[in-house]
Amino acid sequence: MLSERQLEVVLAVVYDYIQTGEPVGSRTLSKKYLTGRSAATIRNEMSDLEELGYLVQPHTSAGRIPTSRAYRLYVDTILQRRRAPHPEAERWISDLREQRRDVEGALAYISQLLTRVTQYVSVATLAPFQEIRLLRVDFLRMDSTHALAIVVVEGGLVHHKMIAFPCEIRQEELETLSRRINAVMVRRTWNEARNDLLQYVMSELREKEGNCRAAISEMDGLLSAQPFRFYRGGAHHLLAMPDFKDLGRLHAVFSLLEEESALVELVDNCTLNGTLTVTIGEENPEERMHDCSVVLATANAGGRKAILGLIGPVRMNYESSIAVLETVLEGLREDDGSEEEQRHVH
Amino acid sequence: MLSERQLEVVLAVVYDYIQTGEPVGSRTLSKKYLTGRSAATIRNEMSDLEELGYLVQPHTSAGRIPTSRAYRLYVDTILQRRRAPHPEAERWISDLREQRRDVEGALAYISQLLTRVTQYVSVATLAPFQEIRLLRVDFLRMDSTHALAIVVVEGGLVHHKMIAFPCEIRQEELETLSRRINAVMVRRTWNEARNDLLQYVMSELREKEGNCRAAISEMDGLLSAQPFRFYRGGAHHLLAMPDFKDLGRLHAVFSLLEEESALVELVDNCTLNGTLTVTIGEENPEERMHDCSVVLATANAGGRKAILGLIGPVRMNYESSIAVLETVLEGLREDDGSEEEQRHVH
DNA sequence: GCTAGCACTCATTGGCGACGAGTGCCAATT
DNA sequence: AATTGGCACTCGTCGCCAATGAGTGCTAGC
Structure with missing residues (x-):
C-alpha cells in the first residue's frame, strides 16, 4: 500500500x-x-x-x-472525483439534440465531433449486436427469382440482402414466408434469431418448399455478417504526436485501426464491465495497442445502444477525454423518451 | 522534343x-x-x-x-505497350468469379485483394452516382406516422431512410404515394430523380396532402446524400515506405484519405477521361496528394459501374499496379452477361 | 525522517576531419 | 562535332571527441 x-x-x-x-x-x-x-x-x-x-x-x-x-x-x-463539465458542453449537447438524423448519421456525426474536439482517434458503433432485437422482416419481390430481404432492427437500423431463389416464386408465397418468419423472429435478438429460430424454421419447413430453405440459408448469411459498421475518425492526428515519432509503433496501431475484426474485439473486451472504461497501454490484450489507451463509453438511449470511444497515446489527456465522452453521453441521454427517440422504435 | x-x-x-x-x-x-x-x-x-x-x-x-x-x-x-499479365492473374480472376457477393461485399473484397497484392492503398466505390438509375422505390409502413423508404438502384444496391409524416398515414395512402413516385422516378438517374422529378411531383401534389410533401422533402434528403461508401484499405502500408519517412507528408495524405469528400473529388477528377488513368504527384489538383500517385480504373460491368484505385508514393511501381488493376477489371468483365450479373439488374 | 552536498552517469550537442559519391568542365581523342 | 578521360570541387554522411547539463544515488549532518 x-x-x-x-x-x-x-x-x-x-x-x-x-x-x-x-x-x-x-x-x-x-x-x-x-x-x-x-x-x-x-x-x-x-x-x-x-x-x-x-x-x-x-x-x-x-x-x-x-x-x-x-x-x-x-x-x-x-x-472517482466529480469532473467539471467541458466549457463547451452546453453547445454540443444542444447540437446533438438539434440533429435530426438516422442512427448511422448520428454515429458519423458523433465520431467527427469527438475527434474534432479531442484530436484523438474516435470510434463509434452500435453495441454488441447479440443483444439488439429484430423488429420485422419484409420481402420485396424484385423479379421472378429474386427478392430483397429487409430486416429492421431496434433503433431504426435497417439491413438488407438480395435473395436468389432456386425456382420461381410468386408474390403470395413471399407473403406467406414473410408472415412465418416474422412470427418467430420478431422481438428476438440478433443472435437468438440466428442460432435458434432459423434452425427451427428450417426444420419445420424442410418438407415443404426448397425455395424457402434456400431463402433461409441466405438469411442466415445476412445475420452472420457483422451488421454495423464502425465509424472511425481522426487517425491522422496520431501522426502529429511526439509519442509516435517511432514509425514502427504507428504501423502497429494503424494496421489495427484498419482491421474491422480487431476493432470489434477492442470494444468487446472493454465494455463488459461498465458504462465508462479506460484501458491503458499494456492492459490491452491486443499487443498492437500497447502504446495506446482506449476510453470507451456505452450510450444506452432507448432502442439504440451505441459504443463511443477515444483512442490516444498512453500519455493522452484522460481528464478531458473522459469529460468529452460524458458530455456526449449526456447529450444522447436527454434524447431519451423525446420525439426523436420514439421515432423508429416500435 | x-x-x-x-x-x-x-x-x-x-x-x-x-x-x-x-x-x-x-x-x-x-x-x-x-x-x-x-x-x-x-x-x-x-x-x-x-x-x-x-x-x-x-x-x-x-x-x-x-x-x-x-x-x-x-x-x-x-x-502504350502491351503489358504481360500478372503471374497470379488466373487465380484472382477465378476467385473473383467464384465470389457470389452483393455489390458492397464485392467492393470490400476487391479493395482487400488490391491492397494485399500491391501493398499500396486501395479504394473502391461505385461510379459517379449521377449516372446510376433508380429501379424502384418502396415504402414499408412502420407505425402510424413512420414509413421506411427503400430505394433500389441498378446493380442491386439498396438505400433506405426512415420517413416521418406530420400526421397519420394509412397503408392505402402509402401505396398510392409509392405508385406515383415510381411512375415518375423509375429508370431515371439519381441526379435526374433529384433535380427534376421531385420538383415535379412536389408541385403536382402541392394542393393534395401535406403528408406527401413532407415525405418528398425527406426523400430529397435521401437522394442528396453521398449514397455509396468508399471501401479503403492498406493505408498503413504507407508507414513502411521510405518515401514517407517525413511525418509531415504522411499527415497530409492520411488526413485526405479520411475525408470522404476529398476522396469523391479525387475519383471525380480522374475518371472523366477514360478507363484507366494515372495521376502523378503534382498533377493532382489536391495539394495533399502531391507526394502520391493515383491509378484509377473504372469497371463497367453491366448495371454496376465501379471505380477501383490504387494510391502509392510517386515512386510507386506503376507497371505492376496497372497490371493488377487490369487483371481485376478482367475478372469483373467476364462476369458480364453471366448469371451473376443479371441477378440484380431488372 | 529530512536535507544539503558531492561525485557519478549518460544522453545530447556541436565541432572537426575523413570519406566518397557525384558533378562540371576542359582538353584530348575519334 | 560528338565523345571521352581526367581532375578539381562540392557537399552530405559518418565517426570521433569533448563539453554540457540534467538527474541520480549516496552519505553525512541536522
Whole structure:
C-alpha cells in the first residue's frame, strides 16, 4: 500500500508527464507540485516507487516516466472525483439534440465531433449486436427469382440482402414466408434469431418448399455478417504526436485501426464491465495497442445502444477525454423518451 | 522534343529510381542501362534534361531524381505497350468469379485483394452516382406516422431512410404515394430523380396532402446524400515506405484519405477521361496528394459501374499496379452477361 | 525522517576531419 | 562535332571527441 506522499508523487509524475512528454525529475516535482519537500526527499520516494513498479527511468541520468500501473492509479482517481463539465458542453449537447438524423448519421456525426474536439482517434458503433432485437422482416419481390430481404432492427437500423431463389416464386408465397418468419423472429435478438429460430424454421419447413430453405440459408448469411459498421475518425492526428515519432509503433496501431475484426474485439473486451472504461497501454490484450489507451463509453438511449470511444497515446489527456465522452453521453441521454427517440422504435 | 537518347536516359532514371529510391548518377546509368556510352556523355545529357525540367538533383554532388514530367513520360510508355499479365492473374480472376457477393461485399473484397497484392492503398466505390438509375422505390409502413423508404438502384444496391409524416398515414395512402413516385422516378438517374422529378411531383401534389410533401422533402434528403461508401484499405502500408519517412507528408495524405469528400473529388477528377488513368504527384489538383500517385480504373460491368484505385508514393511501381488493376477489371468483365450479373439488374 | 552536498552517469550537442559519391568542365581523342 | 578521360570541387554522411547539463544515488549532518 502506498503512503499518502507516495501517492502524491505518482500522481504528480503522471500529471506532469502527460503535459510535457518529458521524463520528470525530482527537482521539478519539488518545485512545482510538492513544494514542502526537497528534491532529495522526493528522490528517495521515487526510488522506492520504481521498485514498486510505478515509475521507470529510460536511462540512468534521466527523470522518471510513469508505468501503466501509475496511469491506472491516476485514471482511477479521476474517475472517482466529480469532473467539471467541458466549457463547451452546453453547445454540443444542444447540437446533438438539434440533429435530426438516422442512427448511422448520428454515429458519423458523433465520431467527427469527438475527434474534432479531442484530436484523438474516435470510434463509434452500435453495441454488441447479440443483444439488439429484430423488429420485422419484409420481402420485396424484385423479379421472378429474386427478392430483397429487409430486416429492421431496434433503433431504426435497417439491413438488407438480395435473395436468389432456386425456382420461381410468386408474390403470395413471399407473403406467406414473410408472415412465418416474422412470427418467430420478431422481438428476438440478433443472435437468438440466428442460432435458434432459423434452425427451427428450417426444420419445420424442410418438407415443404426448397425455395424457402434456400431463402433461409441466405438469411442466415445476412445475420452472420457483422451488421454495423464502425465509424472511425481522426487517425491522422496520431501522426502529429511526439509519442509516435517511432514509425514502427504507428504501423502497429494503424494496421489495427484498419482491421474491422480487431476493432470489434477492442470494444468487446472493454465494455463488459461498465458504462465508462479506460484501458491503458499494456492492459490491452491486443499487443498492437500497447502504446495506446482506449476510453470507451456505452450510450444506452432507448432502442439504440451505441459504443463511443477515444483512442490516444498512453500519455493522452484522460481528464478531458473522459469529460468529452460524458458530455456526449449526456447529450444522447436527454434524447431519451423525446420525439426523436420514439421515432423508429416500435 | 527529346532525342532518342535523352528519352532513354529519362526512362532509365525513372526505372532505376523506382527500384532503389536513391538518386541515380551518371555512372550507374552508364553501367546498368546505357552500356554503350560513357558516364561523361550521360552527364551532359542529364545536365540538359535538368534544364528541360525532367530531372532534379536534391543537392550538388548527388545523383538525379525524376520530376513528375519524367514519370509522366515513363507511365505513358507503359500504357502504350502491351503489358504481360500478372503471374497470379488466373487465380484472382477465378476467385473473383467464384465470389457470389452483393455489390458492397464485392467492393470490400476487391479493395482487400488490391491492397494485399500491391501493398499500396486501395479504394473502391461505385461510379459517379449521377449516372446510376433508380429501379424502384418502396415504402414499408412502420407505425402510424413512420414509413421506411427503400430505394433500389441498378446493380442491386439498396438505400433506405426512415420517413416521418406530420400526421397519420394509412397503408392505402402509402401505396398510392409509392405508385406515383415510381411512375415518375423509375429508370431515371439519381441526379435526374433529384433535380427534376421531385420538383415535379412536389408541385403536382402541392394542393393534395401535406403528408406527401413532407415525405418528398425527406426523400430529397435521401437522394442528396453521398449514397455509396468508399471501401479503403492498406493505408498503413504507407508507414513502411521510405518515401514517407517525413511525418509531415504522411499527415497530409492520411488526413485526405479520411475525408470522404476529398476522396469523391479525387475519383471525380480522374475518371472523366477514360478507363484507366494515372495521376502523378503534382498533377493532382489536391495539394495533399502531391507526394502520391493515383491509378484509377473504372469497371463497367453491366448495371454496376465501379471505380477501383490504387494510391502509392510517386515512386510507386506503376507497371505492376496497372497490371493488377487490369487483371481485376478482367475478372469483373467476364462476369458480364453471366448469371451473376443479371441477378440484380431488372 | 529530512536535507544539503558531492561525485557519478549518460544522453545530447556541436565541432572537426575523413570519406566518397557525384558533378562540371576542359582538353584530348575519334 | 560528338565523345571521352581526367581532375578539381562540392557537399552530405559518418565517426570521433569533448563539453554540457540534467538527474541520480549516496552519505553525512541536522
